[in-house]
Amino acid sequence: MQLLVGLAGWLVYLSLTSHVLSVPSPQSIRSDLTILTHNDLYGNSSTRQAATIVLSARGSKSNAETGCKALQETLWDPADLAEADFLRYLAYEKAHDDIDQYWIRSRSNTGCKAITTLGKIKTVPCNKQLPALCSQSAPLSSTSSNNTGLEWQIAVRTGDGTVIGYRDKLSFRFLGLKYGSFPSRFTYSAYQAPIGQVSALAYGPGCIQSSCTDAACSEQCLYLNIWTPHLPSNARSSKKAVMFWIHGGAFMSGFGSDTTFDGGSMASRGDVVVVTINYRLSTLGFLATSQSGSHGNYGISDMVAALDWVQKHIEDFGGDKERVTVFGQSAGGASVRALLASPRAKGKFSRAIMQSCPGGMGYSLYPSIAEAANKTNAIYAANGCAQQDEAGRLACLQKADPAKLVKGATIWNFPVVDGTYLTSSELLLDGSGPASDVALITGVMHDDGGPFTSFSKSLNASQKLTDQGYDANDILGSGLFPVPQSGNATLDIFNLTARVTTDVSFRCPTQSTVFSAVKNEVFPVVYSYEIDRGLQLTTWSPNPTTCEAPMTAEHPLGDPNLPYWKCHSGELYYEFGTAIREGRQPRDQEDVPFSQYLLDTWTAFGRTKNPNPDMKFLQARGFTNTSAVLKKTTPWKPTTVKDLRLRVLDVQPRDEGFREVKQCEVLKLPTDYYLSSDHPADENPLP
Secondary structure, three states: OOOHHHHHHHHHHHHHHHHHHHHHOOOHHHHEEEEEEEOOOOOOHHHOOOOEEEEEEEEHHHHHHHHHOOOOOEOOOOOHHHHHHHHHHHHHOOOOOOOEEEEEEEOOOOOOEEEEOOOOOOEEEOOOOOOEEEOOOOOOOOOOOOOOHHHHEEEEEEEEEEEEEEEEOOEEEEEEEEEEEEOOOOOOOOOOOEEEEEEEEEOEEEEEEEOOOOOOEEEOHHHHHEOOEEEEOOOOOOOOEEEEEEEEOOOOOOOOOOOOHHHHHHHHHOEEEEEEEEOOOHHHHHHHHOOOOOOHHHHHHHHHHHHHHHHHHHHHOOOOEEEEEEEEEOOHHHHHHHHHHOOOOOOOOOOEEEOOOOEEOOOOOOOEEEEEEEHHHHHHHOOOOOOHHHHHHHHHHOOOOOOHHHHOOOOOOOOOEOOOOOOEEEEOOOEEEEEEEEEEEEEEOOOOHHHOOOOOOOOOHHHHHHHOOOOOHHHHOOOOOOOOOOHHHHHHHHHHHHHHHHHHHHHHHHHHHHHHHHHOOOOEEEEEEOOOOOOEOOOOOOOOOOOOOOOOOOOOOOOOOOOOEOOOOOOHHHHOOOOOOOOOOOOOHHHHHHHHHHHHHHHHHHHOOOOOOHHHHHHHEEEEEHHHHOOOOOOOOOOOOOOOOEEEEEEOOOOEOOHHHHHHHHHHHHOOOOOOOOOOOOOOOOO
């Protein structure tokens, strides 16, 4: 019997090994591989469908044909030379020095053909040493279709492992890569290297959360995903900036595999490597105890472990470990803030984008373990862990049903001062902490608070404000928050509370963060923004239809030029270029161009620390819409103490001073809030 089992295992091993050997890699082809296409974010409805795989290695035409064949492709046949203008980017990159010709398919027996970066076809000697353009026939992936067949698979060797991913039309995709491990529940995670043959053809399970406790979720959930336009064949190959995304969800929910954040379009259009991650959530990710080794912040440790993985392996996937941008929205923005404050994350990224980072306890102010003790004790009690000593209670909780630990009111879902990953009660902006060599962008949606209020059952504005925990007398007595008078009292009170919630939870703390940081030179450069155009997620649109553009006969999908709330999460489809992929058709002729502009802006910052895309880059890529926007506006400049500006990101970007400054003072969140030694650590009003 043992002999049979051993033989079976050996046969499985041989099968896997044979499969890996049949999958091409940059090393087996002996060339860097780059997927190049225009990508205007219109998906399959785009009028510009041309795409090619660039083989950087120089060789004869016969060598080029062999390289393309290894990818199950042929030399590229540029059927429409008008579409070949995207080849100009090859000259812009100067990836091949003096070479501006690439092997292409010959349509007849009139000799061997090459094409220039300007789209001119020439007859050249067949033994000339040139790089090559292969066809790219992989289909565009979608939320319902991902073809991971052998013909599209690609291997990457990294460390002691070989990772098998695949390509679609826009990028090389590597999904479900395990980046870390933890020895037991309520312990910090640690970087884990890929070993042996690793399949990266499908997302790994998400982290257990209240909405997902079946096989799709697991405690063993530390997986990351990579989208890259470029795979190197050696260490000397060119490298792309890395965009490292941390999802939101109040530290209670969310997935790195959420298709809203599919990185294919950002990688392709922005010429960057995109990484998304899972991290442990709710009580499983943040339970804070005084017991040795279980001090909370396990989810933060996961983020750091993922950054460690990126530092050790991302160059094998075409990324530049010296140009890593951590960016995230909502609790993802709060995660970025925590990483900026964490000594364990120092030096592992050089750019940061904080989107809609909430203020208040748990998001920008971190309680001590002692301050979290009441909730921790309630968690013990709710799970029947009544042992006299905490070690016994913790051991009991180790055995508790994980689904129960993440549900209900008795959970803990916030970072704490654990002494390892967070050593101060906040990101130090008062000048008492060390300066950080990280360029920063931070800002909010115009109506970030809209989803976090509710329609009032009372027609008394004062009562509704009080019910939400606000000081109604100060707010209404200031005269700075007049109740709208539309004739619909319910909607008018909603509009008031949404404005207050936006200011309290998002706008005022963010503007104080910017002011405090630039006053004390905490970061080398800080850019501030507010987004005045929103496209709400199909999967999350609270208080309908306030976050949706009103539908009209001329605009049956909604008219963005009419008043509506630009709500929390309303920028995500835009920045990732996934609106059409997610089934959101353009509401007007500006929806897709605005997505192009925002994606181009975010990735420009990732590449250069400057959110203003280089005009030569845009011209080489053929990104005429973003070029036209930039020609009509002044460059986005950093915020300084003498110039408290923010960039209003809209169809036509513009500069304004900080918004709602007087209102923020009434709300006791003035511009210098984070410089005050006694700023309160009140509970955040967000649910």
